Amino acid sequence: MNTATETGAIALTPEQVFDSKVDQEIRIEPRDWMPDKYRQTLVRQISQHAHSEIVGMLPEGNWITRAPSLRRKATLIAKVQDEAGHGLYLYSAAETLGTSRTEMIEQLHNGKAKYSSIFNYPTISWADMGAIGWLVDGAAIMNQVPLCRTSYGPYARAMVRICKEESFHQRQGFEILLTLSRGTEAQRHMCQDSINRWWWPSVMMFGPSDDASPHTAQSMKWKIKRFTNDELRQKFVDICAEQVKLLGMTLPDPLLNWNEVRQHYDFGPINWEEFWSVISGNGPCNKERLDARVKAHEEGEWVRQAANAYAKKHRQ
Amino acid sequence: MVKYLYGDYGDREQVKAGSGEVTLGSADWPLWEVFIRSKQGLDHKHVGSLHAADAQMAIENARDVYTRRQEGVSIWVVESKHVHASNPDEAESLYDPANDKIYRHPTFYNLPDELTHM
Amino acid sequence: MNFEFLYTLHLADNALILGHRNSEWTGHGPILEQDIAISNIALDLIGQARNFYQYAATLYNGNKPELNGLIKAPAFQQVTGEIDEDDLAYLRDANEFYNCLLVEQSRGDWAKTILRQFLFSSYQQLLFSRLEGSADTTLSAIAEKSLKEITYHVRWSGEWVIRLGDGTEESRERMINAIDALWKYTGELFLSAPYEEEMARRGGGFAPESLKEEWLKKITATLEQATLPIPKEGWIQQGGKQGIHTEQLGFLLAEMQYLQRTYPNSEW
Numbered sequence: 245m246n247t248a249t250e251t252g253a254i255a256l257t258p259e260q261v262f263d264s265k266v267d268q269e270i271r272i273e274p275r276d277w278m279p280d281k282y283r284q285t286l287v288r289q290i291s292q293h294a295h296s297e298i299v300g301m302l303p304e305g306n307w308i309t310r311a312p313s314l315r316r317k318a319t320l321i322a323k324v325q326d327e328a329g330h331g332l333y334l335y336s337a338a339e340t341l342g343t344s345r346t347e348m349i350e351q352l353h354n355g356k357a358k359y360s361s362i363f364n365y366p367t368i369s370w371a372d373m374g375a376i377g378w379l380v381d382g383a384a385i386m387n388q389v390p391l392c393r394t395s396y397g398p399y400a401r402a403m404v405r406i407c408k409e410e411s412f413h414q415r416q417g418f419e420i421l422l423t424l425s426r427g428t429e430a431q432r433h434m435c436q437d438s439i440n441r442w443w444w445p446s447v448m449m450f451g452p453s454d455d456a457s458p459h460t461a462q463s464m465k466w467k468i469k470r471f472t473n474d475e476l477r478q479k480f481v482d483i484c485a486e487q488v489k490l491l492g493m494t495l496p497d498p499l500l501n502w503n504e505v506r507q508h509y510d511f512g513p514i515n516w517e518e519f520w521s522v523i524s525g526n527g528p529c530n531k532e533r534l535d536a537r538v539k540a541h542e543e544g545e546w547v548r549q550a551a552n553a554y555a556k557k558h559r560q
Numbered sequence: 561m562v563k564y565l566y567g568d569y570g571d572r573e574q575v576k577a578g579s580g581e582v583t584l585g586s587a588d589w590p591l592w593e594v595f596i597r598s599k600q601g602l603d604h605k606h607v608g609s610l611h612a613a614d615a616q617m618a619i620e621n622a623r624d625v626y627t628r629r630q631e632g633v634s635i636w637v638v639e640s641k642h643v644h645a646s647n648p649d650e651a652e653s654l655y656d657p658a659n660d661k662i663y664r665h666p667t668f669y670n671l672p673d674e675l676t677h678m
Numbered sequence: 679m680n681f682e683f684l685y686t687l688h689l690a691d692n693a694l695i696l697g698h699r700n701s702e703w704t705g706h707g708p709i710l711e712q713d714i715a716i717s718n719i720a721l722d723l724i725g726q727a728r729n730f731y732q733y734a735a736t737l738y739n740g741n742k743p744e745l746n747g748l749i750k751a752p753a754f755q756q757v758t759g760e761i762d763e764d765d766l767a768y769l770r771d772a773n774e775f776y777n778c779l780l781v782e783q784s785r786g787d788w789a790k791t792i793l794r795q796f797l798f799s800s801y802q803q804l805l806f807s808r809l810e811g812s813a814d815t816t817l818s819a820i821a822e823k824s825l826k827e828i829t830y831h832v833r834w835s836g837e838w839v840i841r842l843g844d845g846t847e848e849s850r851e852r853m854i855n856a857i858d859a860l861w862k863y864t865g866e867l868f869l870s871a872p873y874e875e876e877m878a879r880r881g882g883g884f885a886p887e888s889l890k891e892e893w894l895k896k897i898t899a900t901l902e903q904a905t906l907p908i909p910k911e912g913w914i915q916q917g918g919k920q921g922i923h924t925e926q927l928g929f930l931l932a933e934m935q936y937l938q939r940t941y942p943n944s945e946w
Contacts, residue, residue, distance in 0.1 A: 301704070305706075308702075309702060312768075314694075314731070314764055315728075318725065321701050321721050322721060325717040325718070328717070331710060332610060336609040337608075339609065345611065370937055401608075405608075420946075423946060427944055428943075430941060431941065536705075540706040540708070544708025544709055545587045546848045547709070547712070547842075547849070548587040548709055549845070550849030554842075559614075610711055611709065611711060612711060613841070617837070621712075624711070
């Protein structure tokens with residue numbers, strides 16, 4: 245409600261100030277007034293994103309000790325390490341909203357917080373390092389680039405940093421597949437098999453269809469999200485359908501077809517049953533991933549305690 | 561041990577009654593703000609935060625995390641609880657008065673185009 | 679030529695095997711920040727290893743008739759044409775690796791990883807500062823480049839040794855266990871293998887015996903600051919530098935080399 249001040253000027257309510265900033269593309273900063281729901285939505289989204297980066301280190305980390313050349317080994321370590329960095333930037337951004345990393349990690353470990361379901365699929369061949377880079381990181385980038393303009397300042401700044409580093413990930417992934425696609429028969433088979441397994445989970449990464457996505461409208465209004473799930477998904481399919489030709493491989497979708505009228509690729513129906521099932525814990529590796537995170541955290545507890553104890557003893 | 565959250569002292573609803581403090585467990589490391597001079601001649605700029613048990617560790621982490629090993633940079637870290645921030649509600653009184661002192665801004669002065677190096 | 683070649687392989691193997699061990703932490707570190715730190719060290723070491731292997735490959739390709747007999751692993755023998763860094767890393771058998779035993783030991787807990795890093799990096803720092811003056815310009819250049827990284831590894835791991843030694847009861851106990859587990863492998867660092875002796879004679883390498891005192895001084899000072907007991911001279915476990923390893927290395931190589939071995943003659 246507006247109130248007249250002594251000078252007769254109209255003072256705006258905090259909510260109006262907030263709305264007008266968002267409308268004018270002025271970033272919201274940590275100490276600015278913001279609606280509770282906005283804060284909650286952000287904490288949920290940013291922490292999920294952070295958890296995805298951290299859990300996402302595991303399926304690729306699997307192959308660090310088995311990488312087939314020294315160059316691949318080094319780039320894979322660098323990539324997984326980047327993901328740790330991205331998780332860290334994002335946890336930092338979420339912490340500016342008043343939720344500590346400890347709380348967020350607890351929520352991950354006790355199963356309350358979600359992370360991207362894609363990481364519940366197993367990495368069973370070296371080609372999966374390529375497919376993850378190309379498809380999974382490709383899908384992630386498509387989601388992330390618009391977030392560089394998201395309305396919350398610390399989140400947007402973290403995303404700028406992340407996007408700068410992500411393009412290296414996608415390129416290294418595609419290069420792995422390209423090398424396999426030009427290799428022996430066995431390698432070509434490895435490559436196609438991996439694309440077959442990662443394609444649909446990647447398409448699902450954009451989340452439920454717009455008509456089944458309850459949060460989208462409000463998030464669009466607040467400019468936390470900038471495109472709908474279906475818009476981004478279509479863009480992803482269009483790009484990959486062309487790129488796969490460079491590999492001489494195919495995407496596992498018999499209905500994939502260029503539509504002259506829409507100027508987009510049509511694609512087959514998504515298996516939403518699988519999507520919801522993996523989200524609710526029935527993916528091939530849900531338990532392994534979470535167990536690995538919990539184990540690392542618990543085994544690290546004495547280390548973190550020791551460093552604190554030492555710092556306390558020697559603080560002046 | 562207590563922990564202060566960056567930009568969140570005093571009045572935030574998640575934070576315990578007015579204190580701006582969150583209890584820190586024995587295995588939780590405090591939060592540090594990181595400032596980096598990316599190049600000689602530039603100011604230090606706030607780049608983000610991280611958790612570390614002590615200042616030395618915070619500087620080393622900042623180097624690993626935020627500079628990815630580039631040399632010739634300078635890093636400042638400060639424990640987040642030591643950052644005092646202005647209240648955005650007072651922003652008008654803090655910053656608006658300067659708005660009418662436009663002579664402080666270089667574009668106030670109309671100078672001939674031929675004048676260079678200024 | 680075979681001394682240069684073996685000496686370079688020894689330096690490369692030390693770096694690769696320790697880098698590999700450290701990379702086992704990636705994704706499993708005690709906290710995100712330290713996960714990143716240990717991965718960085720792994721990357722530095724693998725980078726050093728690549729430089730040495732590339733040099734070793736050049737030596738090999740230029741002196742094939744002389745060096746051909748030194749690597750008998752069938753997978754390696756089947757390589758046609760010039761060899762490269764990956765052939766050296768992925769196709770040699772365990773008894774053709776010349777790393778010291780210290781670096782191949784399992785990563786253990788954070789205390790063991792930290793202590794091993796400190797013991798090894800301190801040694802590497804002393805050795806490489808001598809190698810900078812090597813008559814072999816390639817070795818000297820690699821040493822110079824690596825020293826910047828190593829100086830940081832020594833500082834980082836040394837600080838952690840002190841934190842853990844002087845931290846909690848538990849961390850102190852774990853450090854003492856780590857010392858017990860690793861100390862017997864440190865003596866080998868300072869016993870010259872034939873290729874080290876020969877390289878020292880020629881001015882291309884450095885015999886490590888004379889580094890021991892300085893190394894011990896550094897380690898002792900840090901352990902004292904960490905309030906940890908200084909281990910006494912004891913039994914020295916050795917052999918790695920001449921290709922006789924602990925059981926650990928075979929498992930490490932089986933994992934590391936499996937793709938190259940299963941799909942011979944493939945590009946990756």
